[in-house]
Each structure stands twice: as structure tokens, then as C-alpha cells.
Amino acid sequence: MSLALDQAAWTxxxxxxxxxxxxxxIAGFLGWxxxxxxAVMQDRIGANRASIFGFRALGLFHPIADAIKMLTxxxxxxxxxxxxxxxxxxxxxxxxxxxCLAALPFGGTVTALGRAWxxxxxxxxxxxxxxxxxxxxxxxxxxMAGYASGSGYGLLGALRGAAQMVAYxxxxxxxxxxxxxxxxxxxLQEAVLWQVRHGLWGIFVQxxxxxxxxTAGAAATKRAPFDLPEGESEIVGYHVExxxxxxxxxxxxxxxxxxxxxxLVTALFLGGWSVPxxxxxxxxxxxxxxxxxxxxxxxxxxxxxxxxxxxxxxxFRFDQLLDLGWKNLLPLSLLNFLATIWGxxxxx
Amino acid sequence: MTVRPVERPRRxxxxxxxxxxxxxxxxxxxRHLFVNLGRHALRALGVKTAAPGAVTIQYPEDPAVxxxxxxxxxxxxxxxxxxPRCTACLLCExxxxxxxxxxxxxDAPDPRIEKRAKTFDIDLGLCxxxxxxxxxxxxDAIRMDAQDVELSAYTRRDMIWNMPELxxxxxxxxxx
Ligand code: SF4
Ligand code: SF4
Numbered sequence: 001m002s003l004a005l006d007q008a009a010w011t012x013x014x015x016x017x018x019x020x021x022x023x024x025x026i027a028g029f030l031g032w033x034x035x036x037x038x039a040v041m042q043d044r045i046g047a048n049r050a051s052i053f054g055f056r057a058l059g060l061f062h063p064i065a066d067a068i069k070m071l072t073x074x075x076x077x078x079x080x081x082x083x084x085x086x087x088x089x090x091x092x093x094x095x096x097x098x099x100c101l102a103a104l105p106f107g108g109t110v111t112a113l114g115r116a117w118x119x120x121x122x123x124x125x126x127x128x129x130x131x132x133x134x135x136x137x138x139x140x141x142x143x144m145a146g147y148a149s150g151s152g153y154g155l156l157g158a159l160r161g162a163a164q165m166v167a168y169x170x171x172x173x174x175x176x177x178x179x180x181x182x183x184x185x186x187x188l189q190e191a192v193l194w195q196v197r198h199g200l201w202g203i204f205v206q207x208x209x210x211x212x213x214x215t216a217g218a219a220a221t222k223r224a225p226f227d228l229p230e231g232e233s234e235i236v237g238y239h240v241e242x243x244x245x246x247x248x249x250x251x252x253x254x255x256x257x258x259x260x261x262x263x264l265v266t267a268l269f270l271g272g273w274s275v276p277x278x279x280x281x282x283x284x285x286x287x288x289x290x291x292x293x294x295x296x297x298x299x300x301x302x303x304x305x306x307x308x309x310x311x312x313x314x315x316f317r318f319d320q321l322l323d324l325g326w327k328n329l330l331p332l333s334l335l336n337f338l339a340t341i342w343g344x345x346x347x348x
Numbered sequence: 349m350t351v352r353p354v355e356r357p358r359r360x361x362x363x364x365x366x367x368x369x370x371x372x373x374x375x376x377x378x379r380h381l382f383v384n385l386g387r388h389a390l391r392a393l394g395v396k397t398a399a400p401g402a403v404t405i406q407y408p409e410d411p412a413v414x415x416x417x418x419x420x421x422x423x424x425x426x427x428x429x430x431x432p433r434c435t436a437c438l439l440c441e442x443x444x445x446x447x448x449x450x451x452x453x454x455d456a457p458d459p460r461i462e463k464r465a466k467t468f469d470i471d472l473g474l475c476x477x478x479x480x481x482x483x484x485x486x487x488d489a490i491r492m493d494a495q496d497v498e499l500s501a502y503t504r505r506d507m508i509w510n511m512p513e514l515x516x517x518x519x520x521x522x523x524x
Pocket of ligand 1: 440443444445446447448449470474475476477478479480481482
């Protein structure tokens with residue numbers, strides 16, 4: 001096989017793994033984690049009835065039952081809805097989230113079988129802005145969904161979503177300015193390598209940026225306490241007019257976006273695929289596996305923390321939400337950026 | 349009468365920046381999570397713990413826990429001599445907002461009693477469980493304390509309970 005073809009096949013394999021294995025796999029698993037974690041912390045048991053041949057497996061079959069239910073439910077499009085946009089919206093949302101997954105650095109470059117294997121599916125010198133930009137594209141899906149359903153509630157939810165996205169995408173990028181300036185790169189892989197070279201995780205250099213990014217990230221995924229665009233208890237949400245698998249795609253989007261945010265945090269603040277004390281790039285195939293494993297474990301731990309926050313805090317009021325974004329997170333991000341620049345300038 | 353003044357929680361800088369409060373909330377939920385997980389794990393291994401990991405009642409397998417005064421299915425009461433107390437005054441039928449009680453009256457053999465119910469049907473498929481019938485009854489002949497909440501049936505006709513069933517003389521079985 002020619003080298004170019006080989007390369008293309010390897011990239012395709014990586015992308016498929018990132019999207020289907022890592023992304024959708026974890027997203028499905030998160031549905032179970034969400035139920036069980038919230039149940040245990042609220043002194044309940046949680047969904048445990050779905051069974052296969054009498055085996056319940058702690059409710060692990062519920063995501064499968066969910067998927068079957070969503071696939072077989074009636075796909076309802078309300079009268080007055082724009083059919084094309086109505087169908088397109090969830091695809092845009094989910095597609096944008098899934099693309100971001102493929103740009104995460106699951107591992108560095110390892111040498112095995114006489115050639116170098118780069119474990120990042122889509123390597124790009126502008127990885128961070130790329131991921132943030134595509135993630136922000138998901139907001140189009142939300143606005144489209146609200147607009148196309150021909151329902152006032154959907155539209156209100158979409159408007160809330162749009163306002164929230166704009167407020168928090170700004171903070172998302174601004175909070176990263178300092179740390180990226182420090183790393184001197186926009187490439188996710190390079191950012192990880194900087195942390196490996198200096199033996200120092202970003203969270204210790206830029207703790208404030210970590211907090212700000214995590215907060216803004218939680219808001220960007222539209223999950224509680226920032227779930228105003230969905231507002232389940234208020235029946236105002238961009239997806240009120242959705243059912244069946246289209247609704248399922250919106251649900252998936254939330255999980256996928258959470259994974260993307262946690263992946264970004266891992267890469268930029270928690271040393272990415274690196275394990276302190278181990279020289280993974282020099283360990284060949286085993287090193288590659290360990291890289292992917294370490295990255296996944298860090299992402300899962302972060303998801304666990306986000307899930308706990310989601311079930312602990314009550315929802316913000318809408319003005320509080322915008323206040324937090326524009327009046328607190330954004331100025332703090334910019335101050336952090338300025339302080340970082342001054343720090344680097346004085347230190348040099 | 350005692351008045352207990354509750355001081356309004358003060359807004360300090362600590363609560364305003366919210367981060368500390370988030371940590372305090374997380375501390376509580378994390379504590380519950382890990383304590384419960386530990387209890388579940390210990391119980392799965394057969395170790396007895398002071399409390400179960402969850403307060404959940406596995407309802408269809410374990411019986412539902414009802415309060416003694418819970419408003420449940422209707423029940424017709426009997427006098428000391430075993431005859432139904434109901435005097436067929438129709439007050440309950442009149443007040444019922446769902447119009448789901450149907451009574452037919454007949455002469456009572458006891459000369460001191462004017463009437464008695466010949467049939468007494470309650471359509472539980474229509475009943476809204478308001479309890480007005482119990483309030484209205486002048487002779488305390490009907491109560492809603494049968495401690496029974498599993499009232500579903502496969503047909504609408506089976507939702508109708510007749511007098512012997514309400515008296516508890518015959519068990520409620522689906523009619524064929
Ligand atoms: S509880 Fe209310 S609705 Fe039901 S039978 Fe009595 S009066 Fe009628
Ligand atoms: S109000 Fe009491 S006595 Fe009168 S008909 Fe109803 S159950 Fe019988």
C-alpha cells in the first residue's frame with residue numbers, strides 16, 4: 001500500500017474512533033452516569049428496570065432502551081414548521097459537536113512497527129480556535145430549531161440560547177487568551193507538549209483561567225445550572241417541538257459538547273495525554289495506548305465533576321446568567337490575560 | 349403561641365462570589381454520593397450498615413407505604429347487626445362533583461329505619477377522590493380508608509364497584 005493511502009486510512013480510522021468510539025460511546029454511557037449519579041447522591045436508586053433475559057446490570061441497559069424508544073417514536077413535525085430547517089437543525093448541532101471531538105489530541109506521536117503514528121485525528125496548527133469556532137456553530141442549530149418549529153415557546157428558548165451562547169463563547173475564548181499566550185501556540189498538541197516539556201500542568205500556572213474556562217464551558221454546553229435554553233420545568237426550550245430521534249440528537253449534543261469541553265480542559269490545563277513521571281512517547285505502542293487511556297480517564301473525571309455540579313446547583317435566572325457572563329467572567333478573563341502578559345514581560 | 353424569628357441569610361462577600369457556596373453545596377452532594385456508594389458496596393458484600401444506601405421502596409415488589417389517614421378507596425361501613433349503615437339519603441350522590449355514585453333505594457325491613465340502599469355503585473373511573481361523599485354522609489356510612497390504591501382495571505365496567513364489593517363482602521374480581 002502506498003504511504004499516502006496508508007496515511008489516509010489511518011486518519012479515517014482515528015476520526016471514526018474519536019467520533020463513534022469515544023464520542024458516542026461516552027455520550028451513551030453518560031446517560032447512565034447521569035441517572036445513577038444523581039440517584040445515589042439524592043439517596044435514591046435510579047433507573048434499574050430495563051433488563052435483558054432478566055439481567056439488569058445496574059440499569060446499564062437503559063441507554064439502549066432509550067435509543068430504541070427514540071428510534072421507534074413518531075417523528076412529529078408541527079404544522080407551520082419549516083420542514084427542511086426543522087430536520088437540519090439537530091444535525092447541525094450534533095455534527096458540530098462531533099467534529100470537535102475529532103480535533104482533540106488523544107495522544108502524541110509514538111513510534112511502532114517502524115513508522116511514526118500521530119494519535120490526534122485532525123491535527124491543526126489552529127486547533128483551539130478551530131474547535132471553539134465549530135463548537136459555536138452548534139448555536140446555529142439551536143436558533144434554527146427554535147425558528148423552524150413555528151412555536152413561540154421554541155423561539156423564546158432559541159433566543160435565550162442565542163443570547164447565552166454569545167455571552168459565553170466570548171468568555172470561552174477570552175479565558176484561554178492568557179494560557180495560549182503562555183504556551184505560545186494555538187495548536188492543541190503543542191499545548192500538551194509545552195506542559196510535558198515544562199513538567200507543569202496548565203491548571204497550576206493559570207488556575208483562574210481554568211475556573212473561568214470550566215464555568216464558561218459548562219454554560220456553553222447548556223446543562224444545568226445554565227440550562228435556560230432548554231428550561232425543562234418552564235416548557236420553554238428550543239426543542240419543545242421535537243420528538244423521536246431528532247430530539248435524541250439534541251440530547252446527544254449536550255453530552256457531546258460536554259465531552260468536547262472536558263477534552264479541551266484536559267488538553268490545555270490537565271496535561272492532555274501525559275502522565276507525570278512516564279515518558280509515554282518513547283514507549284511505542286504501549287505508550288500510545290496509555291496516552292489514549294490517560295486522556296480518557298481525565299476527561300471522564302472532569303465529566304463526573306461537571307455532572308456533580310449539574311445536580312447540585314439550581315438554575316440561574318436569565319439576568320443573573322448574562323450578568324455572570326458579561327460582567328464577571330469576561331472582565332476577569334481579560335484581567336487574567338493582562339496579568340499573564342505582564343507576568344511574562346517582567347519574568348523575561 | 350410561639351414565634352420563632354428566622355434571620356434572613358445575609359449577603360456577604362463570601363456568598364456573593366458564589367464560588368465558596370458552590371464548594372459547600374458540592375461538599376454536601378459528594379458526601380451523600382460517597383457515603384451511599386459505600387453503603388451500597390458494603391451491603392452488596394453482605395456487611396450490615398447502619399442505614400441503607402437509598403430510601404427507595406421497590407414498589408410493585410415491596411408494598412406501598414401509606415399513612416394511616418391516607419385517602420384511599422371508598423368503603424361502606426356496617427352497623428352492629430351487620431346491615432349496611434347507609435340509609436340511602438342520596439346526600440353523597442348529590443354532592444359528588446364527578447356524578448359517579450349511583451344509589452337505588454328500597455324499604456328497610458326495620459320499621460325504625462325508613463330506607464336502605466338496594467344498590468350502591470361507585471364508578472372509580474370517574475371519581476376524583478375529593479372526599480366530599482365522606483363529608484356529606486350524615487350516618488358515617490362511607491369512608492375512604494380502605495388502604496387500597498391499586499384500582500386499575502382492564503375495562504371501564506370493571507372500574508365500577510358495587511355494594512357487596514364496597515362493603516368488603518365479596519372480593520373485587522373482573523367481571524366476565
Ligand atoms: S370522592 Fe368525590 S368524586 Fe369520588 S365518589 Fe366521593 S364525592 Fe364523588
Ligand atoms: S350520604 Fe351516607 S347514608 Fe346517605 S346515601 Fe350516601 S352513604 Fe348512604
